[in-house]
Amino acid sequence: MNKRVIAGTLAALTLSASSAALAARDHISIVGSSTVYPFATVVAERFSKATRFKAPVVESTGSGGGLKLFCSGTGESTPDITNASRRIKQSEVDLCASNGVKDIVEVQIGFDGIVLANATSAERMSLTRRDIFLALAKQVPNPDGSQTLVENPYKTWKDVNPTLPAKKIEVLGPPPTSGTRDAFAELAMEGGCKTFDFIAAMKSADKKTYKAVCHSVREDGAYIDAGENDNLIVNKLNANPDALGVFGFSFLEQNIDKVQGSIIEGQEPTFETIADKSYPVSRPLFFYVKKAHVGVIPGIAEFLAEFTSEKAWGDEGYLTDKGMIPMPRAARSEIATNARTLAPLTKLAANH
Amino acid sequence: MTKSHALRNQEKVRSRIEQNLKRRYRKEKIFRGFGIASIVFGLLCVAVLLTDIIYKGHGAFFQHYLQLEVQYDPETLGIEQVDESALALANFDGVIKDAMKARFPEARDRRARRELYSIPSTDAPFALRDRLQQAPQLLGERETIWVMVDDDVDAFIKSLDEIEGGFRGRVSERKAGWLMSLYESGELQNRFNTQFFTSGDSREPEQAGIKAALVGSALTLLVTLALSFPIGVAAAVYLEEFAPKNRWTDLIEVNINNLAAVPSIVFGLLGLAIFINFFELPRSAPLIGGLVLTLMTLPTIIISSRAAIKAVPPSIREAAMGMGASRIQVVFHHVLPLAMPGMLTGAIIGLAQALGETAPLLMIGMVAFIVDVPTGITDPATVLPVQIFLWADSPERAFIEKTSAAIMVLLAFLITMNLGAVWLRKKLERRW
Numbered sequence: 001m002n003k004r005v006i007a008g009t010l011a012a013l014t015l016s017a018s019s020a021a022l023a024a025r026d027h028i029s030i031v032g033s034s035t036v037y038p039f040a041t042v043v044a045e046r047f048s049k050a051t052r053f054k055a056p057v058v059e060s061t062g063s064g065g066g067l068k069l070f071c072s073g074t075g076e077s078t079p080d081i082t083n084a085s086r087r088i089k090q091s092e093v094d095l096c097a098s099n100g101v102k103d104i105v106e107v108q109i110g111f112d113g114i115v116l117a118n119a120t121s122a123e124r125m126s127l128t129r130r131d132i133f134l135a136l137a138k139q140v141p142n143p144d145g146s147q148t149l150v151e152n153p154y155k156t157w158k159d160v161n162p163t164l165p166a167k168k169i170e171v172l173g174p175p176p177t178s179g180t181r182d183a184f185a186e187l188a189m190e191g192g193c194k195t196f197d198f199i200a201a202m203k204s205a206d207k208k209t210y211k212a213v214c215h216s217v218r219e220d221g222a223y224i225d226a227g228e229n230d231n232l233i234v235n236k237l238n239a240n241p242d243a244l245g246v247f248g249f250s251f252l253e254q255n256i257d258k259v260q261g262s263i264i265e266g267q268e269p270t271f272e273t274i275a276d277k278s279y280p281v282s283r284p285l286f287f288y289v290k291k292a293h294v295g296v297i298p299g300i301a302e303f304l305a306e307f308t309s310e311k312a313w314g315d316e317g318y319l320t321d322k323g324m325i326p327m328p329r330a331a332r333s334e335i336a337t338n339a340r341t342l343a344p345l346t347k348l349a350a351n352h
Numbered sequence: 353m354t355k356s357h358a359l360r361n362q363e364k365v366r367s368r369i370e371q372n373l374k375r376r377y378r379k380e381k382i383f384r385g386f387g388i389a390s391i392v393f394g395l396l397c398v399a400v401l402l403t404d405i406i407y408k409g410h411g412a413f414f415q416h417y418l419q420l421e422v423q424y425d426p427e428t429l430g431i432e433q434v435d436e437s438a439l440a441l442a443n444f445d446g447v448i449k450d451a452m453k454a455r456f457p458e459a460r461d462r463r464a465r466r467e468l469y470s471i472p473s474t475d476a477p478f479a480l481r482d483r484l485q486q487a488p489q490l491l492g493e494r495e496t497i498w499v500m501v502d503d504d505v506d507a508f509i510k511s512l513d514e515i516e517g518g519f520r521g522r523v524s525e526r527k528a529g530w531l532m533s534l535y536e537s538g539e540l541q542n543r544f545n546t547q548f549f550t551s552g553d554s555r556e557p558e559q560a561g562i563k564a565a566l567v568g569s570a571l572t573l574l575v576t577l578a579l580s581f582p583i584g585v586a587a588a589v590y591l592e593e594f595a596p597k598n599r600w601t602d603l604i605e606v607n608i609n610n611l612a613a614v615p616s617i618v619f620g621l622l623g624l625a626i627f628i629n630f631f632e633l634p635r636s637a638p639l640i641g642g643l644v645l646t647l648m649t650l651p652t653i654i655i656s657s658r659a660a661i662k663a664v665p666p667s668i669r670e671a672a673m674g675m676g677a678s679r680i681q682v683v684f685h686h687v688l689p690l691a692m693p694g695m696l697t698g699a700i701i702g703l704a705q706a707l708g709e710t711a712p713l714l715m716i717g718m719v720a721f722i723v724d725v726p727t728g729i730t731d732p733a734t735v736l737p738v739q740i741f742l743w744a745d746s747p748e749r750a751f752i753e754k755t756s757a758a759i760m761v762l763l764a765f766l767i768t769m770n771l772g773a774v775w776l777r778k779k780l781e782r783r784w
Contacts, residue, residue, distance in 0.1 A: 027732060029635060031717075038747065041721040042555040048723055049478060055552075055723035057636050057732040060742070061714075077632050229745055231752070250747040257519060316466070318474070322555070323747060 025076045028056035028299055032066025032083030033179055034228065035112055035248060036285050039324050040083050040307075046318065047306045053299035056081075063179045070288060071096035080293040080300055084286045085112065085179040093345070103291035103344035107304070108335055109313055111325040113249035113274040113282040114184050115261040116171070122241035123165065125157075125262040129280060132264075133192030134160045135169045136223055138216035147198040152218045172226040172233050173246035176217075183283040184246050185215040188264075191280060234259055249274060249282075250323025274325045282325065291342055301342075308336040409756025415545035415558055416506045417498040418472055418534065420451045422480065424490050434488035442484075444477035448499070456530055467527045473500040475559045500547075501540065503557040503750035509535060509542075521749060548757065552723045553739065557750035560743070562761050564725045568638055568718075568733030569707060569765065575642020575729055576649060576706050581699050583646070584653030585688075588695075591654075592661040593683050612651035619648045620712030628716060635717035636732040644712045649702030656698025660691040693777040700773040704766060710737045736762040 030040055037060040048055030061069065063084040070082035071092060088106070096104060116132070118125060134140050135157065139149040157164035174181045193214035194200040202210040217223045226233045230247040234255045237245045244262065249269060252261050261269040265280055273279035287307075294300045306312060313319050315326050326332070428446045431438040452468050453459070459468045476499040483497065484490055501509075504522050508531060511519035520528060534540045552564030595601045623644035627633045633640050664687050672682045713719055719738050726733035734742075736758065743755040 025634065029717075034745070037721070038555065044721065045555055045723055057717070058721035059636070059717050059719060060721075060745075061719075077628060077635065079635075230747070231744065248747070254521065254747045254749050256521060321470075 025297060027054040028081065028297055028303055029079040030056050030058045030081045030083065030287075031061045031069050031079040032059075032081075032287070033063040033085040033285075034060045035063075035085040035179055036083035036109070036287065038250065038322055039109065039285070039319050040081075040287065042318060042322055043303070043307045043312055046312070047299075047303050050306070051299070051302055053302065056299075056303060067092045067288070068095075070290065071099055071101055073099045074101055074290060074292045076297070078290075080290055080297050081303075082288050084288065085283065086182060087284070087286060088288060088345070101290060101292070103342075105289040105291055105339065105342050106345045107287050107289065107308065107339050108327065108331075109285050109287060109307065109324070110319065110327055111274055111282045112285055112323075113269050113279055113325060114180060114187065114246065115249055115252045115269045115281070116188070116244050116246055116264065117237065117252055117259040117261045118244050119237045119241040120258060120260050121238075124260050125164070125244065126266075127164070127262055128161075128265050129188055129192035130195045131157075131161050131164065131192065133189045133195075133214070136171060136217055137189060137193065137213070138218045139213055141196050141199070149213065152220070152222075167242050169222045170224070170240070170243040171222065171246065172224050172236055172243055174228055174230075175225045178228055180246065180248060181217075184281070185217065187281045187283060189217075190214040248323070249325070253323050271320075271325065285324070288345075289339075289342070291344055294342060304339045308332075308339045405756045405759050409753055409758075409760055411510055412548060412753040412757030413545055414542050415547070416501045416509050417541050417543050418501045419496060419498055419539040419541070420448070420472070420476075421454065421494065421496050422447050422451045423494045424480075424484055424492060425450070426492055429491075431491075434484060434491055439481055439485055442481065444480040444484075447480060448472055448476050464526065467524060468530070470502055471505055471527070471530070473502050473558050474556055475500055498541070498543075500558050503748060505531060506558055507750050509540060519749070548754075552725050553721055553734070553742070554723065555721075555746075557746075557748050557754055560751070560754055562736070562739065562758055564722045565734050565736045565739035565758070566761065566765070567725050568641075568722065569735040571638035571726060571729050571733060572641040572645065572718075572735055573703055573707060573769075575638055576645045577699070577703060579642065579646040580649045580653055580702065581695075584650050584699070584702075585657050585695055587650075588654050588657035588661060589683060589688070592658050593679070593687065608651050608654055612655060615711075616648055616709055617711040617715070619644050620715035622647065623712065624715040634730055634732075636720050636722075636734075637730045638726065638733045639729040640716045641713055641718050641733070641735065642729070644716060645706040645709060648709065648712060649699075649706050652702040652705065653695075653698050656701065657691070657695040660694025660698065661687060663694060664690045689780070690782060693781045696773055696777050696780070700770060703769065707735075707762075707766060707769070708737050710735075710741055713738060736765065 028044075030044070032040075037058060041058045044056040044058050047053065059066075059079075063086055066079070066082040067084060067088060070079050072078055088104070093104070096102075116125070116127065134152075135154060137152060140152050140154070142148045142150045143153065154160050154169060156166050156168055158166040160169070173184065194203070199210065199213060202213070224243075226236060226245070230251040233245040233247050234251060237243055238258050245259070249261075252259060252269065253271075267273045267279040269279050269281075274282045289300065289304065309317075310332075311317050313324070313326055313332065315329075317326065320326055327335070424447065426432060428450060429442040429444065431442045449465075449469055452471065453465075456468055459465050479499055480497070507521065508518045508523045508528065512535075518528065523531070531540070547559060548561050550563055551559065551561030554560040591601065591604070623640060627640050627643055628635060633643075668686050668690065669682050672686045677685065710719065713735065717732075718734050719741070720732065720734055721742070722732055722734045724731070740755055740758045740762065743751045743758060
């Protein structure tokens with residue numbers, strides 16, 4: 001009796017397995033960054049409404065996790081497209097290649113700004129990237145002027161820069177697994193870090209130490225991991241007017257009555273300042289397409305066309321309504337042509 | 353002399369007993385007090401939670417609609433007759449824009465027009481398309497219809513009671529003026545939001561619905577129930593009634609108890625390795641979700657089923673044996689029916705746990721944006737807790753109320769499931 005039950009279950013399992021594997025996938029499968037997720041999903045939805053294709057399935061796995069899945073091979077059980085809030089790394093290209101994923105098409109879709117905000121009930125902060133680095137880095141240059149590094153001694157913003165208010169340094173931000181945190185470290189902290197000549201000199205001499213110094217966030221309680229949920233950070237800022245929070249521009253735009261973006265190097269984070277790159281803390285957003293799947297899984301070429309159309313990513317496209325900052329027109333048309341002809345990634349240019 | 357001594361002694365004993373008694377009563381009182389206090393505290397927490405959720409979420413069941421006077425002008429639409437291919441290409445957007453322009457002729461420059469056009473939801477052209485498909489004779493005619501408004505507009509109107517002047521967000525001064533005039537003339541109305549229950553997820557809060565997640569949860573749980581209940585009960589019956597007591601069965605027992613305490617994400621990783629990478633089942637499907645959740649709920653079901661079987665008095669087994677029943681007959685005719693209510697309780701606890709899981713589903717691709725309502729167990733799907741998580745993480749303000757509304761739907765689903773189980777248990781229960 002028991003044997004029969006087990007045998008029956010096993011048979012049912014294998015049967016369903018084989019029948020499911022035989023049925024071709026008829027929807028596009030997208031994985032990757034949670035920052036690009038809100039934009040990819042809008043396009044997916046519009047695409048399914050406007051065409052006869054099924055709605056693409058968009059998963060939010062994080063940039064690194066998405067690329068790992070994407071590079072795990074070709075075939076129906078692997079995703080067709082992965083979103084990334086940073087550029088693909090050489091190691092990931094190699095991983096892809098070793099699993100038979102040879103031709104990858106890179107599409108940059110626009111920019112995202114990272115803001116440092118506080119509650120509207122508090123005074124708006126005006127910072128430089130150097131202030132941000134000094135306030136949040138694990139190790140900072142010795143305040144006595146000697147070219148050595150010491151554990152971060154600063155307690156208040158005034159200690160960092162006498163023109164700032166004498167408020168305790170308290171910053172709520174995403175955890176180390178988040179792409180937003182990576183970008184914040186790279187753009188804001190490293191930007192301030194290399195204003196110290198002796199650290200900048202380290203870059204060519206000892207890149208590893210340089211990166212460790214510039215990207216390490218202090219762990220003595222001044223920087224608080226507030227989880228991946230940006231809405232939560234906004235709520236916590238409201239409850240604690242002394243704290244600052246790190247999150248994406250689209251959350252600032254949606255909660256402009258509750259929080260205000262700090263001015264960084266004289267620039268307020270607005271749609272315009274991020275678009276013309278005068279606001280220093282912004283990063284490019286990408287997605288990557290597996291060329292081998294185009295024409296096998298229905299609708300990939302059409303999806304690309306929708307994503308790279310003016311009505312989606314243009315200056316007044318629907319993606320800008322969701323908080324994405326568009327690229328200049330010339331860049332858009334070049335990338336759109338690339339996407340149409342499916343020109344694969346050849347070699348990785350330096351990050352721009 | 354001896355008498356009075358005895359009397360004194362008696363009194364002494366009584367007074368001591370009385371003292372003791374007082375202390376014992378006091379102890380009981382304190383214990384009861386603590387019991388009541390903890391229950392009150394628990395109820396208070398639940399009440400606070402529910403009020404908060406209902407207060408935040410009730411708005412999601414209502415949505416503002418805008419009255420529009422549209423003309424299905426063949427010229428604007430760019431079609432001559434109503435058929436499938438023509439409707440797919442027709443410019444319904446233009447019809448909506450014309451209607452908005454006619455209502456507010458003062459909006460002349462590009463910026464103003466853009467603001468004006470952003471009042472109706474992006475779903476409005478599709479609503480018009482469906483309407484024309486239903487009633488082709490309307491081509492060329494005028495009609496007054498109600499269309500959904502954009503989430504920014506909806507949030508603005510809904511906040512009018514709470515915030516002085518309303519939550520402006522991305523609504524400009526000029527747009528707010530238009531909206532107020534529409535609101536005061538009754539052209540903006542609050543209606544029950546049926547779309548919330550009839551459509552899948554959307555990135556536009558006003559169009560987002562819970563149905564895809566609800567159906568996904570139901571399909572996933574169905575697979576879980578269909579697999580975990582028979583397997584769990586079979587395993588429990590074998591271990592309890594047939595298996596010899598030796599080191600192997602001890603080892604299995606220890607392992608089952610350990611598995612019940614394994615973090616659920618581990619089962620997700622197992623599912624990714626076995627079902628997706630080895631068996632090549634489709635990602636994001638309720639089939640895999642059900643399989644993974646089966647692995648997760650099996651220990652719970654086995655443990656509670658074994659407890660239920662153990663609770664069947666041995667006299668019943670012995671009586672059946674005495675009447676000449678075989679062991680299989682004893683189990684299936686006597687033990688199982690009596691243990692069934694207890695097994696069902698275990699299954700329900702396991703399923704309720706499975707209903708709230710998101711962690712194991714992350715690895716197998718069910719934490720995903722799903723627009724189409726799934727129709728089978730191999731279609732891509734998501735589940736209710738994942739939908740709550742995704743909405744809670746969205747930047748748009750209007751998703752806050754959707755999140756709370758989705759929590760209410762999840763609770764309703766859970767309560768229905770539990771009530772069904774209670775009813776079933778009552779029906780099957782036998783007393784001896």
